[in-house]
Amino acid sequence: MNxxxxxxxxxxxxxxxxxxxxxxxxxxxRISIVGxxxxxxxxxxxxxxxxxxxxxxxxxxxxxxxxxxxxxxxxLVLGSRVTGLDCRAKTVTLHDxxxxxxxxxxxxxxxxxxxxSLPGHDLDGVFYLRDLADVDSIRGFVxxxxxxxxxxxxxxxxxxxxxxxxxxxxxxxxxxxxRVLQRVTAPEVSAFYSRVHxxxxxxxxxxxxxxxxxxxxxxxxxxxxxxxxxxxxIVVIGVGVMPATELAEAAGLAVDNGIVVDEFARTSxxxxxxxxxCTNHYNPIYDRRLRLxxxxxxxxxxxTAASTLCGKLEAYHALPWxxxxxxxxxxxxxxxxxxxxxxxxxxxxxxxRSFAAFYFSGDRLLAVDAINKPKEFMMVRRxxxxxxxxxxxxxxxxxxxxxxxxx
Amino acid sequence: xxxxxxxxxxxxxxxVHVPVGTTVMHAAIDNGVSGILADxxxxxxxxxxxxxxxxxxxxxxxxxxxxxxxxxxxxxxxQPNSRLSCQITITDELDGLVVRLxxxxx
Ligand SMILES: Cc1cc2nc3c(=O)[nH]c(=O)nc-3n(C[C@H](O)[C@H](O)[C@H](O)COP(=O)(O)OP(=O)(O)OC[C@H]3O[C@@H](n4cnc5c(N)ncnc54)[C@H](O)[C@@H]3O)c2cc1C
Ligand code: FES
Numbered sequence: 095m096n097x098x099x100x101x102x103x104x105x106x107x108x109x110x111x112x113x114x115x116x117x118x119x120x121x122x123x124r125i126s127i128v129g130x131x132x133x134x135x136x137x138x139x140x141x142x143x144x145x146x147x148x149x150x151x152x153x154x155x156x157x158x159x160x161x162x163x164x165x166x167x168x169x170l171v172l173g174s175r176v177t178g179l180d181c182r183a184k185t186v187t188l189h190d191x192x193x194x195x196x197x198x199x200x201x202x203x204x205x206x207x208x209x210x211s212l213p214g215h216d217l218d219g220v221f222y223l224r225d226l227a228d229v230d231s232i233r234g235f236v237x238x239x240x241x242x243x244x245x246x247x248x249x250x251x252x253x254x255x256x257x258x259x260x261x262x263x264x265x266x267x268x269x270x271x272x273r274v275l276q277r278v279t280a281p282e283v284s285a286f287y288s289r290v291h292x293x294x295x296x297x298x299x300x301x302x303x304x305x306x307x308x309x310x311x312x313x314x315x316x317x318x319x320x321x322x323x324x325x326x327x328i329v330v331i332g333v334g335v336m337p338a339t340e341l342a343e344a345a346g347l348a349v350d351n352g353i354v355v356d357e358f359a360r361t362s363x364x365x366x367x368x369x370x371x372c373t374n375h376y377n378p379i380y381d382r383r384l385r386l387x388x389x390x391x392x393x394x395x396x397x398t399a400a401s402t403l404c405g406k407l408e409a410y411h412a413l414p415w416x417x418x419x420x421x422x423x424x425x426x427x428x429x430x431x432x433x434x435x436x437x438x439x440x441x442x443x444x445x446x447r448s449f450a451a452f453y454f455s456g457d458r459l460l461a462v463d464a465i466n467k468p469k470e471f472m473m474v475r476r477x478x479x480x481x482x483x484x485x486x487x488x489x490x491x492x493x494x495x496x497x498x499x500x501x
Numbered sequence: 502x503x504x505x506x507x508x509x510x511x512x513x514x515x516x517v518h519v520p521v522g523t524t525v526m527h528a529a530i531d532n533g534v535s536g537i538l539a540d541x542x543x544x545x546x547x548x549x550x551x552x553x554x555x556x557x558x559x560x561x562x563x564x565x566x567x568x569x570x571x572x573x574x575x576x577x578x579x580q581p582n583s584r585l586s587c588q589i590t591i592t593d594e595l596d597g598l599v600v601r602l603x604x605x606x607x
Contacts, residue, residue, distance in 0.1 A: 118535065137542040157542065159531050166533065393540055417546035424568065426546055468568050472548060472575030479607070 098123025100403060101186060101196040103176045103341065105129020107138065107392035108202035108370030108399075110157050113168045115400030123197065125168045128188070131225055132173040134160055139389060141229045142253040143419050147260045148233075152226065179345040181363050198365050198403045201342055201353060202396065205335035205371040205387060210245070214307030220329045223250060235328040238262030243316045243324050245304060246332035247274030249418045252287060254330050255296050256420035266324055267291070268302035268316070280437040283451050283463050287420075290447065294421055337372045337385060350374055352385040357409040359399035367402055369395040378411045379478065380430055380460075388416045413479050423447060426471035429461030429478050438486045440470060440496075452489050459484040469496050503596035507534045507552075510604040519591055525600060526550040526587035536602035543587035548572040549606040550586040555599035562589055562598070577605055 100116055102109045105127045113125050129135075136155040144150040163170050171188075178187035185195050207222040214220070221232050236242070242258045244251045247269030255265045267274070273284035274291075288298050303319035307329060316324045337352040348354040348362040352374030359367045359375070370392035374385045394412040401408045418425040434453035441449030448466035452459060452474070459478065464471035473496045477484060488499035502518040505528045509515075517532040529537040529550075538549035545568060554562045559582050565573055566588070573583045586600065 114533070139542065139544070157530070162531060162533065389542070390540055393538075415547075417541060417544060419544065419546075424546065466568075468571040469574060472572055475607070476575060 096123050098197040099195065100125045100198045100200065101194055102127045102200040102202060103129075103179075103186065104202035104204055104338075104370070104372075105131065105170065105172060106135050106202065106204055106370070107157065107389050108204070108396040109200070110135030111393045111396035112200050112202060112369060112400050113163070114158070114166065115397045116403060117166045117168070119400050119404035119406065121400075121404050125166075126171055126194065127163075127168060128171040128174050128176055128186070128194070130173070130175040131227070133226060134158070134163065134170055134172065136226060137389075138224075139417075141226065142223055142250050143257060145226075146229055146232065146236075146254060147257040152230075155226065176341060179341045181345050181347075181366065184365065196365075198367070200399055200403070201361070201366065201368040201372060202370045202392070203338035203341060203372045204392075206338050207331075208334045208336055210304075210331055210333060212304060212307055214309065214313070217307055217309045217313045218311060219309070219313035219327065220307055220331070222331050223254060224335070232328065232330065236261050236263060240264070240327040241325045242266070242328045242330065243268060243326040244330050244332065245316075246334070247271075247276075247298065247300070248278070248332055248334065249275070251330070251332040252291065253418060253420055254332060255291060256294070259294050259296055259421075264325075265295070266297045266299065268304060268318075269298065269300045270302060272300055274298060274300065279431070279463055280434070280451050280453065282437060282439060282443045283465075286443045286449070286465070289444070290421065290423060335371070335387060337374075339372060342368070342372075357398075357411075358402045358407050359395055359410060360402060367399040369399040375410065377414070377430075378409070379413060384414075384430070386414055388414060390415050413475060415475060422466075424466050424468070426464045426468065427461065428464075428471055428475040429453070429459075431461040431463070434460050436486075438489050440489050440492055441467065450489075452484065452486070454484075454486065457483070473497060473500060503591050503593060503598070505591065505595075506597075506599045507536070508599065508601045509536050510602055521592055523591050524587050525552065525589040525591065525598070526585075528591065529586065534602075536606075537586055538606045539587060541587075545569060545572070545585060545588060548576050548585060551576045551603055551606055552584055552586045553580055553601040553603070554582045554584055554589075555601065556582060558595070558598050558600075561594055576603070577607060578603055 175189040241264040342353045353368040398410040416427040431453035436454040438452040450464040450467040450470040453461045462474040488494045519528040541547035
C-alpha cells in the first residue's frame with residue numbers, strides 16, 4: 095500500500111461501485127468511503143417497491159456485504175457527514191470536526207428530496223421517501239384499512255401507491271399536472287398507468303392543488319384548494335429531487351444543475367471526480383448535458399471516475415436505462431425520450447397490461463418505454479448502443495418479429 | 502455452506518461459498534467475481550447477470566420463466582443453458598454448482 099488516499103463522499107450506489115472499481119483498477123493506496131447514512135451502500139430502488147411492501151428484509155438490500163469492503167481494504171466511515179471541503183489543503187472536515195486528508199476525492203453525494211413548505215408539513219405521519227430510514231419510519235404508519243395520500247405522481251409516488259395497495263390501504267395520489275408521469279412519458283403511457291392504478295383501486299386526482307395538511311399533532315387529512323378534504327393516516331411526498339451540490343459549491347467547484355463534470359467524470363478541480371445523481375455530465379449519444387437519476391448512471395459513471403483516478407482515461411458513453419415495478423407491471427426504459435415529436439405504440443395501451451411506446455424525433459429512435467415487453471426493451475437497448483435504425487411501421491405491427499423492425 | 506464455481510470466459514476458476522437462499526448473482530457480487538454486473542440488483546430488469554449453467558447442472562437448476570427467457574433471447578451469445586444468475590437461488594441440492602461467464606454482458 096502506498097501513501098495515497100482516495101476519499102469518497104457519500105456511501106450509496108455510486109460510492110460502492112467507485113470503491114470496488116478503484117481496487118479492480120489497481121489503486122494501491124487507502125480508500126475511505128464516508129457516508130451520512132449509518133448503513134453500507136444499499137439498493138435504493140426496492141425502498142418504494144418490495145421493501146415498502148414488506149417483501150424484502152433490510153439485509154437483502156445491501157449491494158455488497160460488509161465483508162466485501164474489509165476484504166477489499168476499503169474503510170467505511172458511516173454515520174458521518176462531510177461538512178467542509180478545502181481543495182487547496184486537500185482535506186475534508188467531518189461533522190464532528192475530524193479532518194481527513196485526501197490525495198484524490200470523489201463526490202457521490204447523490205440527490206436530496208425537494209421539499210414542500212405546506213402548512214402542516216411537520217405533522218407526524220408526513221414523510222418524504224429517499225432513504226432506508228424514511229421507509230422504516232413510513233412502515234410504522236402503514237397497514238390494512240389505513241388511508242394514504244401520496245403527493246406527486248412520478249415513478250416513486252406511483253410505486254409507493256402500488257406497494258401500499260398491496261398492504262391493503264386506501265390510496266389517493268395527488269398530481270399537480272394534468273397527468274401522472276407528465277415530465278417523463280408520452281400521454282399514452284400516463285393514461286395507461288392512470289387506468290391500471292384505477293383498476294387496482296387507487297384514486298388519482300390530477301390538476302390537484304394541495305392547500306394544507308391538517309391534523310393536531312398527527313396528520314388527519316389533506317385539504318385541496320378546491321375545498322376537498324381527503325382522510326389521511328399517512329402522507330408521502332414525492333415531488334422530485336435536487337442534486338446535493340452544497341459541498342462542491344462551497345469549495346468553488348463548477349456547479350450548474352449538478353456538479354459539472356467532463357466525460358472522464360472530472361470536476362473543475364483536477365484532483366476531484368464526481369459520479370451519480372449529483373453530476374451534470376455530457377452524453378455523447380444524445381449530444382447534450384444531462385443530470386440523471388438512475389442506478390445505471392450512478393454505477394457506470396462511478397466506473398469511469400474510478401478509471402480516471404487510476405490514471406486510465408475512458409470516456410463515459412453509456413446508454414441511459416431505467417426500470418420501475420408496479421403491481422404486475424414491469425416497466426423497462428431504454429434511452430431518453432426527452433425531445434420526442436412522435437410516439438409509435440406496439441400493442442394496446444388502452445386495455446391489457448403489456449405494450450411498448452417507441453419515441454422518435456423525426457426518423458431517429460430516441461427511447462422505448464416497454465411495459466411487460468422485455469424483448470422490446472432489450473432490442474432497443476442494443477439498437478441504441480450500436481446505432482441501428484428502426485422502421486416505425488414494423489414496430490407498430492405486433493405480427494412482425496421485433497428484430498425485423500431494426501436494421 | 503454450498504459452493505459455487507464461476508469460470509470466466511478465459512478459463513479462470515473461482516470457487517465461493519454462500520448460504521442457502523443466496524442467488525448465484527449475489528454469490529458473484531459478494532465475492533468480487535468479475536463478469537457479472539447485476540445493474541438492477543436482481544430485479545430481472547437488466548440482463549447484465551447472464552451466465553451459462555454447466556451442462557451437468559442444467560436439469561437441477563431448471564429453466565428460465567417467460568420474462569427471463571425473453572430477455573435471454575437478446576443477451577450476447579445466448580445458449581440453451583443461458584440463465585440470468587439473479588434468478589437462480591442456491592439450495593443444498595445445488596451445492597457444487599458450476600457456471601460459466603460470458604465475455605461481455607452487453
Ligand atoms: C424510492 C426510490 C426508488 C428508486 N427506484 C429506481 C429504479 O427503479 N431504478 C433506477 O434506476 N433508479 C431508481 N431510483 C434512483 C436511484 O436510487 C438513484 O439514482 C441512485 O441511488 C443514485 O445513487 P448515488 O450514489 O448517485 O446517490 P444517492 O443514492 O442519492 O446517495 C448519496 C449518498 O450520499 C450521502 N451524502 C450526501 N451528502 C453527504 C455528505 N456531505 N457527507 C456524507 N454523506 C453524504 C447521502 O446520505 C446518500 O447516502 C430510486 C430512488 C428512490 C429514492
Ligand atoms: S441482476 Fe438485473 S437481471 Fe439479474
